[in-house]
Structure formats: structure tokens, C-alpha cells
Amino acid sequence: MKNSYNAAREVFAGWGVDTEAAISALATIPISMHCWQGDDVVGFEKKSGTSGGGIQATGNHPGRARNPDELRADLEFAYSKIPGKHRLNLHAFYLDTDERPDRDAIEYRHYAPWVDWAKEQGLGLDFNPTFFAHAKADDNLTLSHPDAGIRAFWIEHGQRTREIAARIGEALGSPAVNNIWVPDGYKDNPVDRMAARRRLEASLDTMLAEKHDKAHMLDAVESKLFGIGVEACTVGSHEFYMGYAIKRKTLLCLDMGHFHPTENIADKLSSVALSVDELLLHVSRPMRWDSDHVILQDDSILQMAQELVFGGLLARTHIGLDFFDATISRTAAWVIGTRNMQKALLRALLLPQEKLKRVEENLDWTSRLLLTEEARDLPFAAVWEEFCARNGVPTGLGLIADLDTYQASVAGRI
Template sequence: MTVKERYEEAKMRYSKIGVDTEKAISELSKIKLSMHCWQGDDVIGFDQKGPLTGGIQTTGNYPYKATTPEELMADIDKTLSLVPGKHKINLHASYAIFEDGEWADRDALEPKHFKKWAEFAKERGLGIDFNPTYFSHPKSDNGTLSAADEDVRKFWIRHGQACLRISEYLASETGQVCMMNIWIPDGLKDVPGDRKAPRERLKASLDEILATPYDKNKVAVAVESKVFGIGAESYTVGSHEFYMNYAAKNNVMCLIDTGHFHPTENVADKLSSMLLFYDKMALHVSRPVRWDSDHVVIFNDDARDLAQEIVRNGADRFYIGMDYFDASINRISAWTNGMRNFLKALLYAELQPMEKFTELQNAQNFTELMSLTEQIKMLPMGDVWNYYCEKNGVALEEDWFKDCMEYEKNVLSKRA
């Protein structure tokens, strides 16, 4: 049978439970994932040569990582050729591109340092999201926006202000809203003597950054929490409670990173509560294994639960960024697997009879609700997925990995 024939059979089977596969595909095509550039080079960036700091670690030594902007862009191109749909790219400030021997410290970054990224995105019809980089820098060793050293704190405030200007530039160039996300690694390894003062300084720093004029129609600001980090196991200044309240009071978004909570927490369960108080939310989709390990996203229960909450609450209310970095496997494969898997999870959600589920729940018919939920798991979603891939001109599920390995053989392996 052809892909189309298999799809037509799947379409008929889904219709029997009241699901319109054409509508599901149409809705999926509207969702943009923000592809994180840092998977391609193990979060190194182009503005410093030192080690990763701030509790961030990449593990593994698979060869052929990108070491130049040109290599990174080529790898992004390759990955996007394997992922159905039209998406965005997500940059950290540390990926500034300097030319002719120029260099600028993080508090002096300008839009011109991201001109090549803007051109890259415009040529491909992509949007760009942006992140200040508050780690892997000599001035980040003893805190950033919460630092007790006032000179250090002011340096990082200037960095945040510079990033707002850069984000507005990227939005103007691409014609798409730029989501600018603020995350800092500030915290303490052992029990703090004072929990309040660092948070007071963080609040003051954020207030000063956001007092910088910027076009709110072009830049959507988010703040991101974390439960703990390596070297900050006992105390994280930017906790979930801090940022959730700060975001609500200051009319910015609270970003939920699926790796930034305790392993037993159901992150998907948080979305519907928060959306009662926020117009929009931002997400970083990762896969924590024991801790915030940023494993590649797979098509598992956590991904499906998260995707179902996104769809049920309105996918247009979310900025969805991917955030993982595995240095133990081929990086094109890591990117592609993670993005395709989360798109599969979103398609799985679109193929649910949501109205029927609600009707059964309201009628307290939990017997049929459970039975229908389990029945759906046996329907041929893979045939709908392959049809979606074919419609978008990308490789089918059983074919893309071979293409990825050909790229490693013909391109990656030629790198120094």
C-alpha cells in the first residue's frame, strides 16, 4: 500500500470515533517549534573559549560537532530538511558572530552581531527566539542578576538590556515575534545564610531590565525557573514561586522547562492552572533523567501528556522551544529525533476526541472514558504521521535516519 492508501484507511478508522484527521493535520501545521541552536555544538557558542559553567553539562564525545557559524547553520539546515512544518530557531547571546577580529563582551552586544543569523532566518522564512546568556563567563562565577557585587550585577543588567534591543531587531528583521527568555544559574551548593536578599536583588535587576523601552508587539519576554542545579543543589534564587509571581505581577510570561522540576512532578498538570492567569505561556521541552539532564525528547508518556495539555488549552497560547543537548550521539539525529518526536506527540493530541472526553467526564462516565482512551492507543497514528511528512516533503519515519547517516559520511566526517 502507498502512504496515501494507508492514510485513507487510518482516516476512516479515526472517523469512527469522531476524529477528523484532515483537521488534525491542519492544526499541527500551524504549530511552530523553536529549534535550539545549542544542540549542534554542545552549548559552546562563539563568544568564549572557556568551559561550560552554571550547572550546565554536556556528556559524551561523539565527533563532528559544529565549531563555526557556517557549520552550525549547515547542520540546522540539514535538520530542518528532515522535520515537517515551518519552525523557528532559538539563539543564545553567546552565539554572536564577530567579524574582522571584532569582539564585544556580553554587556556590549549589539544587533549587528546577529545580522548573519537574521539573514539566515529570513532566507528560510524562519522566526528567531532569543536568550541572554548568564553562564560560561568570568563574571558569572558568583552570581549574575542576584550578585552581591554591585558591579557584577550591573554588568548583567546591561546584558539583559542589550538582549532586549537584539530581540527587537530580530523580530523586525524576520517579521515574527521574538520570545526572549531570561534564565540565570544563580544559587548555592549548601544551605544559604540568607534566602531573601539575593531574591530582592534579582527582582530589582529584572525591574531595571524591563524598564528598558521595547516594542511589546515584537518581543515577548519570559522568565524561567529551576528547582536546582549542579553546584546549586540547596538554593536556587530564581525558583518557580519567584518567577511565577514575578511574571504575573509584571505582565511577562512564566516559562516552564520540563526538566526544571522534581522528577515526580507532572509538569503537564501545571499548564491549565497557569493559563487561567496568563494569556500565553512559554515552554522548553526536554527529557530529564534523574535530574535536569537534557536528554533528547522521545515519544513517551511525558511528551504525550504535555502535548495534550498544549492542544486542549490552545496551541496558539504557547511558545514552544526545544531544549536538550546530547553529546553522546550524532547531533543531527538528536535534533531530528527530538523535534519529530514532539511533533508526533502534538499530532497524537490533535487526534484525540477532546469533546467526547469532556462529555464523558462531565457525565461521570469514567468507565467509557478509560476504555476509549486505551482504544485510541491502538489506532494507526503512524500512518497519519507519515502522510503528514510526505505532504511536507520530508523523509518518512523509516527513511530519515539513513539520510542523516549519509550527511555524517559526506559532510560531518570531513570536518577537522
């Protein structure tokens, strides 16, 4: 393997690329892995409502985590197969407590076991309010609901998640991104979109009124195109949240599944980065709109990673994952998806960036096309294997064997 890497290093050097610099840069990029892949977005509270907002995991593959301990065990295994140090994205309904507080009564202590575990594992934590799977969300309206009492319930929930996220960030010494997504919308054509959006804006303003130290917590807002049951209108559209993020100085979350399938998220990054200080990415693969498949090294991921690297956006972008597939091993899904995100970033870091930018600036489209296509044949895999070896994680057949063995050990869960 070392001989393969040394040969690859010489090839890249001929293109003006330093593989050691690329490996070092990749080691500094944390990926926030999402807890909800491990249990099919079920959570650990007694359900009193439907999922809503188009959220649905299909399949019933053996091995779903049924409690926090099983979920943490699965996560530990997954992280052990992923090179580098990363984060966990935790939804509010994954509390770990014998109590059964409603969403407007959750407190930091209900998540303290997650913080203790994250400290032990050397992980950062991010957080999300859970505005779905609750009786008060069954109308697919929460912060924009016409009923002031329902709005107040969800505002309180959001305020508490911000407080919890700030406590988490302080405890771990790393700011927790608290991402706000609501399922609000209408199945059929509404007659007063403005009223709903004014209610959503006012609710968000109230929810975000208290200031928290950005060293501990960062607010993000996330849009959606539409979902099951809200096909005619999503109150929190991309335009709504882009304007809100600019006005209120929050992070803007771009979820790859929350746009039309022909839209290119990579193209949006440089546009919104001119107006928003920091970005949050939710990376998934929308095969048929928001279907949230495990990400591949396809063009959409490779282009997005290249835009982050070439646009100098890595320091301003928080990368999180958001897919949930219950037709395959859940731990394998985490490992495959996270490693593919890293592979895409590594490929971007290994491209002859300055050379490509120079020929484009000189309007030399022929050289740009030639360089881009010939670069596809560079020995990226050898550099990836070296990166994994330095981090003590397997590749190829060794990885496959480890994933199969672990899946067999959890297949008996019912």
C-alpha cells in the same frame, strides 16, 4: 501510503475525528529548535569562565559545529527533515562577528548574519541572554550578586539582548521570545535567601524597564529547581518567577527538566494559564533531573501535548526545545526530538476530544478509561506519514539513511 492514509482517515472518522483538520492544525504550530544542541553549548566567543548552573553536555561524538557557518549548515539539513515551518532559538554567545565584544557590549550587528540567514530559510528567531560561561558568572551569581558592579554588568547584558531581540523580531516580522534564565544559587545553605531574591527582583525590574513593542519582542522568565553547584538554593525558583510573571506581565517559561522528576509539567499548564497570559515551554527529557536527553514519545510528552490541545492553550504557548546530547549525532538529535514533539501534538489532535470530555463531565470513569486505552491503537502513524509526505520529508528507513549519510559527511570535524 495513500491507501494507508485513506484507511486511517476512515477509522478516525468513526471516532468522530477529522484527520484533515488535525493535519492542518499541526502545520500551523512552529517549534523553536535550539541552536546549542549543534555544538554542545560551547558558543562562538572566547570563553573566560566556566559553564555554571548545571549546564554540561556529555560525550564527544564526531561532527560538532565549530563556527556559525557549520552550525547553519547543520541546521539547514535538520530543518529539511522536519515537516512544517519552524523557528530557531539563538543564545547570545552565538554571535557571528570577527569582533570580540564582551557581553555588556553586544549589538544587533553581531547577529545580523543570523537574521539574513533566517530570512532566506523562512524561519523565525528567538533569543536568550547568556548568563553563564563567563568570568563574572563563576560565583554562580549574576543578577543577584552582592557586588553592584557585577549586577550592573549583567543588567546591561540583559538590556542589550532585549534590544537585539526586538530588532530581530521587527526584521523578521515575527516577535522574538527573549527568555531570561540565570544560574544564580548557592551550593550550601544560605542564611539570607530574601536578600538574594530582592536583588534578583530589582535587577530584573531595571533590565525590563524599557518597553518594547510586543509585535517585535516578548519577555519570558525561566525558573529552575537546582543545578550543579547550586544544590542548596536556586534564587530564581518556580515560585519566584511565577509571582514575577504574574506581577510584571511577562511570559512564564516551564522547562521540563527544571522540576523534581516526579512533577508532571502537563498538570502545571492549566494552573498557571489561569494567571499568566502566555507561556513558553522548554521541552526536554529529564531522565535524572535536568539531564536534558532528546525527547521521546513518552508519557510526559504525550500528556503535555494533550493538555495543550484539550486546554485550548496552543495559541498562548510558545513551544521550544532544550536538550543537548553529545553522545549521538547532533543533527539526528534535532530531527528526532523535533519530530517527536510534532508527533505528540498530532496524536493529541487526533484524539476524540469532545467524546472524552463528555464522559468525564458525566462522571463516567469507566468509559473514560476504556476510550483512553482503546484510542492508543488508532492508526496515528499513517496520518504522520501523510503529513510528512505532503511536506516532502522522509520517514522510516529513508529518514535513517539520510541521517546516516549526513553524519558521515561531518564526522571529520575535529
